[in-house]
Amino acid sequence: MSVRPLNERPLAKDMPALGDRAGSAWRTILGPLERYRLTPVIIIAVLIALAPLLFPSAYYYRVAALVYIFALAAIGLNLLMGYAGQVSLGHAGFMGIGAYAVAIGPVHLGVPGWLSLLAGAAISAIVAFVVGRPILRLKGHYLAVATLGFGLLLAIVFTNEAEWTGGPDGMSVPRLVLFGWSVRGSQTWYWVSGVCLVLGAALAFNLIASPAGRAMRAIHDSETAASVLGIDVARTKLMIFVISAIYASVAGSCLALFNGHITPDAADFLTSIELVAMVVLGGMGSIVGSLVGASVLVVLPQVLTVLHDYEHMVLGLVIMGVMIYLRSGIVPSIAMAFRGWRR
Amino acid sequence: MTSHCQSCFARVAAAAFALAVVATPSAVLAQVKIGSSLAVTGPASFLGDPEKRTLEMYVDEINKKGGVNGEKLELVIYDDGGNANKARTFATRLVEEDKVAVMIGGSTTGATMAMIPVFEEAGIPFISLAGGISIVEPVKKWVFKTPHTDRMACEKIFTDLKRRNLTNIAIISGTGAFGKSMRDQCVKVAPASGITIVHEETYGRGDSDMTPQLTNIKNKKGVQAVVNTGFGQGPAIVTRNYRQLAIEQPLYQSHGVASKQFIKLAGDAANGVRLPAAALLVADKLPDGDPQKPVVTAYTKKYQDKTGQPVSTFGGHAYDGLMIFVEAAERAKSFDPAKVRDEIEKTKNFVGTGGIVNKSPKDHLGLDQSAFRMLEIKDGDWTLVPESDS
DSSP states (O other): OOSSOTTOOOOGGGSOSSOHHHHHHHHHHHTTOOHHHHHHHHHHHHHHHHGGGGOOSHHHHHHHHHHHHHHHHHHHHHIIIIISOOOOSOHHHHHHHHHHHHHHIIIIIOOOHHHHHHHHHHHHHHHHHHHHHHHTTSOHHHHHHHHHHHHHHHHHHHHHOHHHHOGGGOEEOOOEEETTEEEOSHHHHHHHHHHHHHHHHHHHHHHHHSHHHHHHHHHHHOHHHHHHTTOOHHHHHHHHHHHHHHHHHHHHHHHHHHHSEEOGGGGSHHHHHHHHHHHHHHOTTOHHHHHHHHHHHHHHHHHHGGGGGGHHHHHHHHHHHHHHHSTTOHHHHHHHHHHHHHO | OHHHHHHHHHHHHHHHHHHHHHTOOOOOOSSEEEEEEEOOSSTTHHHHHHHHHHHHHHHHHHHHTTOBTTBOEEEEEEEOTTOHHHHHHHHHHHHHTSOOSEEEEOSSHHHHHHHHHHHHHHTOOEEEOOOOGGGTSSOOTTEEEOSOOHHHHHHHHHHHHHHTTOOEEEEEEESSHHHHHHHHHHHHHHHHHTOEEEEEEEEOTTOOOOHHHHHHHHHSTTOOEEEEEOOTHHHHHHHHHHHHTTOOSOEEEOGGGOSHHHHHHHGGGGTTOEEEEEGGGGGGGSOTTOTTHHHHHHHHHHHHHHHOSOOOHHHHHHHHHHHHHHHHHHHHTSOOHHHHHHHHHTOOSEEOSSOEEOOBTTBSSOOOGGGEEEEEEETTEEEEOOTTOO
16 A cells, blocks of 8 residues: 555656756756655655754664664565565565675675675575565465575574574674775764665655556556556566565665674564564555654664563554554554545 | 645654654663673573573672672663674663663673674673673673583583593584584584594474484494583483484483473483583582582572572573672772773682682683583482592
């Protein structure tokens, strides 16, 4: 379910009131990124830029950076789940590939961190491509189970290939060095992950409004109807699976570089479920929803520590409550309520 | 339509950040804070739960007696569920928000390794309760640990094997964190101990039958003894299958199964099994002259009276960590992190539940092989194997 009709393209006269020349230059530079589609991205960027004003210590930067990193992975998964209508219960596996790429690359192969990040994304894309072809022929529960198995398989590999991955205790990840500048500390990573998130969100919004994005949403509604319209269903599904794997991989790389140490639990089943929960809680088919979902699931456990033994119970209750009262997820439900109220 | 959505996006995002702001508990001053991040829930809760109870119990007791250096201690415990990423976040929180004087915690090696950089950078002493040897090797300035290592357990087993003139062994190991790590350590120290590993088998975490692996071992010529590194149910199944196949060579289990639960699970098959274990588990079996006897019996009594649960070595590690810190702070006559760190490093002849601790700038663990006792299971109970029957 999308928040608003994203396929409505504004007419030229609705373009920014910057004067005709500026407007056309704007359009030429940003191509399909029309102004209305960029608005939420700009809001996210402004919030990311302003949020540190409220942060009294590095701990806040760290929590926020984690929100952005998980939001990035959730946005990728949301493209697959919310827009293309395919489920994946093994997405943490791709996070794991990205995470271990930036650990194994520099440590065992002498590849610099940034190149390892790109290599991890490429490996994730290839793995998603190869695995996706057979797996995406499945539907519904069968697809869920297949992706689940795939995720478990990757987690087992990370745990057992101890010579490469350090086994269950994990391995340390060398700091990312960019142009002689060592990227370290919560504050630095806040900005790095913030930029990644903004870029990821912008690309996602762009993708959704592109012909491929419309094809995706058509598949979500009805595969048969989509194929009648001439959409290559298998190819579109595979493409979106690969894209969402790249999102997860980059997020995993960021997480590993940020923490400086990686253990297989970054790739385990619980993390996959957490990602799915972020997407569903925030709202399927809402990019901003993924950010909200990630915020809730990363920040809430930190808030609830004051409850000590009841922490997990309350967390579960909050999630249940949200799903009962805001059925389409936080962002779409609130958006709908607003629309109804305005009318 | 667009304008509605702008406002709702903004509101939702603002709400998310407002939530983040609420996340600070207001800092209570004038007390010395001890920070801890433990796996209280989740798959490693068998570690974190007794550790948490022990810390709470003894911090209470110390405060009732007037605290340390005239100041009360306050315990700040977070539950990381054994997840390294969460542990790292809590470590940052303990340093930045709670401003702790010391960190006693980290139930798992993975969580500890993820937290180390935080305390190294902040310059706060960190006493880990996790088993991995990588925590203190290489030595890190601010990082210490209390639990014995897998390597020491291997050496203890190998010493006993040598005494019995059994030098060719087979290893069957679980692929979980514990089994894997201990197997690696055993393989590493085997040559130095004069032990040859002639065959190896592994089993997975959820496996319910190890007969095939054990049959391979049985058919292998020249195996004089079998060592099983593993944790949880696996070793109990190995022990049962071992007897079912009527393998006659001695079977050694690891310190990971040194609990009454293991004897219960393995039943009669457990008889004759030898394993290294901390003195804490055999408190009542220790001879009266044993220097550890008063400490381990006192801890056992207190823990069991208070919680109604059988004592475990993991809680003991937390006791050792807390007491090493308290004694160091008393010697330093302050809670200044640098001074406390120096005093922790100078810990000598500290009698803890895990052994007698002698730390040095080169050894941030400070235990030797004497931390382990070799036990044999007889008639469903532990018996001490005399150390000097060579």
